[in-house]
Amino acid sequence: MWALRRASSSLRKQGLNIQNTRIMSPGLGISNRCLEDCDSGVYWPAKAVTDRFLSLRKFHKTARSSPAEVWGIRSFSSQADTKSSGGEDDELDGFSDLESPATSGAIQKDIVDNNEDLVSESDLSEEDINDDFKDLINLSDTEAEISEKKSPRKRVTSKMFKAILDNPASSVSNVMNKWVEEGNEVTRLEVAVALTNLRKRRMFVKALQLSEWLESSRKIDFTERDFACRVDLIAKVRGLQRAEAYMQHIPSSEVVYRTLLANSVSAVNVKKSEEVFNKMKELEMPITCFAYNQLLLLYKRTDKKKIADVLLLMDKENVKPSHFTYQMLIDTKGQVNDIEGMEQIVETMKDEGLEPDIRINQLLAKHYIAAGCNEKAEVVLKKMEGGNIKENRWACQILLPLYASLGMAEDVSRIWQVCKSNPKIDECVAGIQAWGRLKKIEEAEDVFDILVNKYKKAKNSISKGYYTLLSAYADNKMLAKGKELVKQMGESDFPIGPLTWDAVIKLYCNAGEVEKADSILKKAGEKGQRKPLLRSYITIMDEYAKRGDVHNSEKIFYRMRQVGYTSRLKQFQTLIQAYINAKVPAYGMSERLKADNIFPNKALAGMMAQVDGFRKTAVSEILD
Template identity: 30%
Template sequence: MNAAVLTIARRLRRTLQTTLQSQSQFSTSARRYNPRKPERRLQSIIFPVASPSANLVPEIERWIEKGNTVQPYDLQLVIKGLRRLRRFRQALEVSEWMKTKSNLPFRPGDHAVQLDLIGVVHGMSSAEDYFNKLPQEHKTEKAYGALLNCYVRERQVDKALAHMNKMKQLGLAYAPLPYNNIMNLYAATGQHEKVYSVLSQMKEDGVFPDNLSYRICIVSCGARSDVSGMKKLLQEMEQQPQIVMDWNTYTAVANVYLNSGFPTWAVLALEKAEKKMNKSDSVAYNHLISLYARLCDKRQVQRLWELQKNNCKRPINRDYLIMLSALVKLDDIKEAEVLLKQWYSSLNILDFRVPNILFRAYQTSGQLEKAEALLDQFVKEGKKPHSNSWGIVAAGYAAQGEMDKAHAMMKNALCVYMPNLGWTPNHKLVNEILYYLGENGDLKDVETFIELLKVARPMDSDMYYPLIKARIRAGKEVNDLLKGMKDDGVKESEDIKEVLSSAEKRVIGRS
């Protein structure tokens, strides 16, 4: 292993304890930079809390002890933000504190939110129990709708349909939302042929479909390759007086056309989408850029990117992610490299999902030296690439048969590994590296790699194999490893049996 790789590994190990603290789900979320001093509101002390496992209630109570007031709206905003960031357990803790300890009113809408959070965190049984114990005055359409949403999320079709019927009987299904939920349930369970029947039933029940109702049906038509049916739905939607056509619908239509092999029609739909969008809506630009990239229309991609930069606030991480992905899809790596430099010099929080787009492009095109050099640059500048960034490059080297470099990159990935952050080492790739180490690795290298890997995966025969083989190759005893295997409940693999047998024969031969 060369000195440069060792230097990088040592730097990464020194920062292991603090890795990712400043790049947690809160800090890496795509948010806009605001140089002005933030308002002193509750959110300003909640959202900077880095750990997703931290209890936020003490933070709220300290805020109040300092003489600050907390209104229901403040807590509702915090809960909404936590849900958006998928920190459901923390959101539930805040909701429970609001209900039991805050002396603030806890209204039907708050009950509905808490019910939904209970379903996510504790499961359906707990959500049903919460609903059943609600006072009758709080069993509004919101609470019923929240429980329906839980059934839909858990794909419990029979219970969802029975609950929907109960809502109809009670006169609580008077808006599109519950019908849309049932349509989503059918779509999620692959029953696309039933989606349109829900739309028909909605109209029979005197409920006017909204944009989302039609859009779910349009996407469902696409899943069935029913372009003709989709066109009829679109025409019907455009004629409905209560519907204001939006860009989302036309991009959904364009996506169906693209998937069905009608690029010309897709372009016409995108032109309609652009006419309907708010010129300062960055999300709309993101969708259009992605779809034009799929059409391999570089001119439109660049035009829309310039419009986005001119008409919207400064680009955030999400915008760079979309544009980089578009450039990579267009096979314009040089332009992607220029854009990455612009992102790096921007004032956005460092989010390694952005350079990972380029790392994957380097992996696909075989330019792994560029990827490694970029990672080295981040480390030298005191940045901390995530495990998946190193893992991408490791996979690339393994595919090229350069297992020594694959080992070095995966070792770096394991040096900064932290559980529950969305990355786990690829089992097949790691096994390839383990086998390589068993055949060629120095005992110290093998032991170091296994120690790092143990944090991410339990010991198994694939991990014991290189240890045993390296020990035998170094002329050392393996009895403690065999005992460890027995204690861990790991059976000897054929490879291990073969290694032990060969070692025994060598010993007999020498004697």
């Protein structure tokens, strides 16, 4: 844990000088005060900082090496411009809302075979990544039983789930009452499989109805994990406030509170997340690594300066970091092209007895490629391949798009040949994505045809292939082909959701038809079932900003807030860029930032200065 504490010096220095700044709500009680060592550029915690939950008195009373020796003295802000504007576009990063368990060997292979997350998670909004909830609450005590019944080629089926799926127009209560009348038995295994399958298909309303029926019918005795499952579903379907209200009527437990914490973080609700964490402390509940990881995930998205303080609190409470902890730190370093710092975290992780898992290796390769370290990326990819790619078939879907990002068409072809004779859905999607990145559209279309012909009955499953091909058309500015594919989807009655809307919006924006993209976004938002991705709004807003179209940029900014997206640094950067390009002042922008509790970094402060209507210039001073 000491090794993680040594991250605080470089993690803390991002953007603003944070000396004497509080980083959380007063209730959480974490202080961010520090003293600056002007010679080294390293920030050291104040010796006498104390509060209710965190004491830093003993922070540097140790015989271990100094932070600079392991983490270096580079600041994130010094390199932020090399990748993204302050690294704030976290809505597009590669993390699911809920961490995945550490896995290896056959278990890892099974997860990769059956989980959609790893195909192109870095290209998807976090809202559309499949967040299998079993990692958080282990829906029932029969999870081990489910695992035992799984075979490598066949998933566990559920008559209960099939009955619900076969009666989409009926309420789950009516379906279940009839199902029981027919002599079917309600077992925990049956319930666990049904809920898991409903979640994987994001049928949260049906899952909530099933949970409600189970409790009201008393077919099973509810445990704390069953209550936690209900809290999660209420939060997803009806919001955090209703979930909290339900918690007033059930037994209080750590698993229930961490469920609410995870949903608060998923909603990027900083205040509520901190309140829940603080409440867990007040109730003297055991705070696991999962809870700390949720805070890290929250601050990774909203304010990276606070990451160091969470690490300090973990150290004080003797909570050992998990694979997911290191995954977030590695990704945070990689987002700002701090490759050396990223590698040092990997070494620290190994020193702590943890080896990089598939997700971490995927992140390392992605960031190496983004930083132009192609040789290092190749080493990671070869390691993922192992001695025989046919034996490590599970890695193909990850390797295909990464080799494509390196421009290695021969390796993409070699890996695809391993899959081609009998490809899985996710391998087909990865193949389409890879050939699209290489601008080999004919090859991408060939893989798409294989997918559609092989899995034509599984419409929900192959819809991702349509989205991926549509994205390839958008990236290559092939508007006509994109329109044709959308028409084909409509005629085939394929489900169209936020991912497809996003691809269509990108298609029209790349073709210069921003107004058409705006119209599509508006219609998608009015459907009301699932809101468009944040990325879709930002894509259109970027185009309006490039034109200096302040009116439409403000309109998109307002619509984002209307559908529930919290304003963050990235949105304000894009909005202010519209004012800069229009060469008009942006009055009241500082007040708007303060109202949203956003503190500008150096880049944004410079942008705001350019649109300050009251800025003094040489000419204005003479006239005054």
